[in-house]
Amino acid sequence: MAQLKVLISGAGIAGNALAFWLAKLGHDVTVIERFPSLRATGLQLDLRGHGIDVMKRMGLEQAFRSKSAPENGVQMVDSSGRRRAYFPANKSGKGLQAFTTDYEIMRGDLCRLIYDATRDRAKYIFGTAIESFEEKDSSVEVWFTDGKTDRFDILVGADGQGSRTRRMMLGPDTPDAFFPFNGVYIGYFTIPRPIKEGEEYIATSYMAPGKRGIMIRRQNPNEIQAYLMCKTESERLKAARRGDVKEEKEAMAEIFQGAGWQTEDILQSLKADNDFYCERLGLVKLESWSHGRVVLVGDAAYCPSAATGMGTTSSMVGAYILAGEIARCCGRADGKGAERGADNKDGITAALKAYEQKFQPFMKQVQEGILEDAGFNMLPSTSFGIAILNFLMGVVSLLRLNVIGERLLREKIIGWDLPEYEEIV
Template sequence: MAQLKVLICGGGIAGNALAFWLSKLGHDITVIERFPSLRATGLQVDLRGHGIEVMRRMGLEPGFRAKSVEEQGLEVVDNSGRQRAYFPANKTGKGLQSFSTDFEIMRGDLCRLIYDATKDRVKYVFGTYIESFEENNSSVKVQFSDGKSGQFDLLVGADGQGSRTRKMTFGPDTMETFHSLGVYIGYFTIPREILQGEEYKLTSYIAPGGRLMFTRRHNPHEIQIYLASTTGSERLKNSQKGNIKEEKEAMAEIFQGAGWQTEHILQSLEDSNDFYCERLGLVKLESWSQGRVVLLGDAAYCPSATTGMGTTSSLVGAYILAGEISKHCGRPRAAGGDEGHATKDGLSTALKVYNQKFRPFMDQVQKGLAKGSTVWDWIPSTPLGIAFFNFLLGVAAFLRLNVFGKWIIREDVRGWTLPDYKEMVQGQK
């Protein structure tokens, strides 16, 4: 089998994870990222279920543990800051995780961990994106933003929920694939020195009017802030994505007078230099590939932060895609593969089976999620409703019920087993 030449568009967790596996198998991999450097930013992410196993098969657990955030649990507080419920992380290594997992890490640290494991055998090109591409029976010809061009056996779109690759592949007239959940979340960090005896935990506060605030500590000097609004505002809805000044001001208007630590948080919001506003939603497609172009991660099946499965889905999806390519296309002879094991025509089969094998996983993760039918829609918006809701959470915490792991987070993918790929094991070096 000749070496496959693969272009991955998007240097985030999904794209880099696929680069990890395919380069291990001996293929020629290029990753392009429109950001001028490795985008090692973003707030806290976690791994669950099969995502933990994939990370272990990558041999990254020691590095992951060295960078992990030792979050101890989730507490719910009222307007005065009084704790109303507490749900500890599951540190036993058995059963479902809770809201906080035993595998918490900053997004940038995980991204860099995978990048460092691949940079010596993968070509990374930053500050570049795809202007256009043309596909024929034997390759994909790509025109880049820097004026260069190249030909590849496979083009992978791993460029996020707003994927340009997806739009170029399926066309502007394709049925809308992004399904909004009607929730807006602003993320940023603020300086705050840790106090003596303070724990690493996530603190949540529900304010009237469909507003939620979360704080969580990831180091002794900073905390993360999450501002979530289930109603938004006309100003926020109409703001251009990425217009940080407008998004900040709209968020400040929404959260004005929300109580608890709002005043200090909004003062810090104005000066923050890492603010990001996310419109929560799902990406759903009937097929994740067309010809020699395939989508991966949020570009193909974004499950939203609502499920707690975004990072896990990216890692598992990359593993399945690489595994099917290894199974149906073989390994290059230079990497120890058998001559004639497969031809590049095997790509078509590999992409088809990737869709068939991983779709039952994603169908369970995304099942029933739509605007008006998510956990965000259960949250009360009146002071009386919030008080009763907090009381119920307190009872659940007292009874040690894992309400998040069992009924909210989509970790429990029943009847689905992570495949073993002997070609991938043989490709480990």
């Protein structure tokens, strides 16, 4: 097979991971990112199950470990700050991960780690995006926001939950595939707070009446991460324009006023914060992840939401399988490895179809039932209900049951094995 010319829109984790594998195959890979530089921002995330396996197959475990966040577990506290339950990280290397996994890392560190392993083999263009594209019989013609145009064998949308590539692929007459959870939001930001003597690296979770939750966690000695989570009917937050940080912060402050515990100090820090980001939780669900030579990967195709704990893992595994099926159906740029497909056209069609067939059973299990129940519907809204929840979680932690890992998160995938691709590993 001839060398494929591939355009990836989005230099996040999914886009960089796909570029890593395709460039390793020797294909001509270009990654565009609308931001002027690599977005090495974001708070803590983790890898689970098959995502850990993919990272190891990339040869990045040592580099990952060098950047790991040193979190040892998560505790639940009441309004007085008293610990009611504690769930340690699973450091055994066996079984399901807990809330804190053995593979915790800051989003920016993981994004840069994959980018650094890829940038010498793939071309990165920052500060531009796709204006439009048109599928031809044997290529995709793409017009960029900087006025340039080019043709590619494959166009990949890896531009996140709000993917513009997805909306263009679906067309103006088809509703977008993002399905928001009803009134569920999370605000993320960091707070300068030097570590105290004897303080441990443990995440702390607090539930307040009114379906409000706060979590703080530490990734370094100088600052902590704060998460404001709520299920709310707030019209102000609902009407806030995405990215209007001032309005989003003020709406969040109104919702969390009087929530107790450390809320007032956290809200005071929120006023001065410069890295606040508000996410409206939801998932992306499509019957097909491709059309012609245009294909989606990561959150653009199958965002499972933060409620599953599987967003990063799904992106890493999906990118690996897409690259693996391209390798299997189209071969390497040196002509090795193609099993089927008389030419690039037939090989690409087969590869994109096989990508969906292989990975959709995985994502079906991850997303099943999430749209109907994002977790917040089960949470108590009264002080009495929260007290009962804290008591039950205390019993569960005393018995060392991994309820979070087994019941709430979606790491356990039944009857599905990670494929082996000799062409790329």
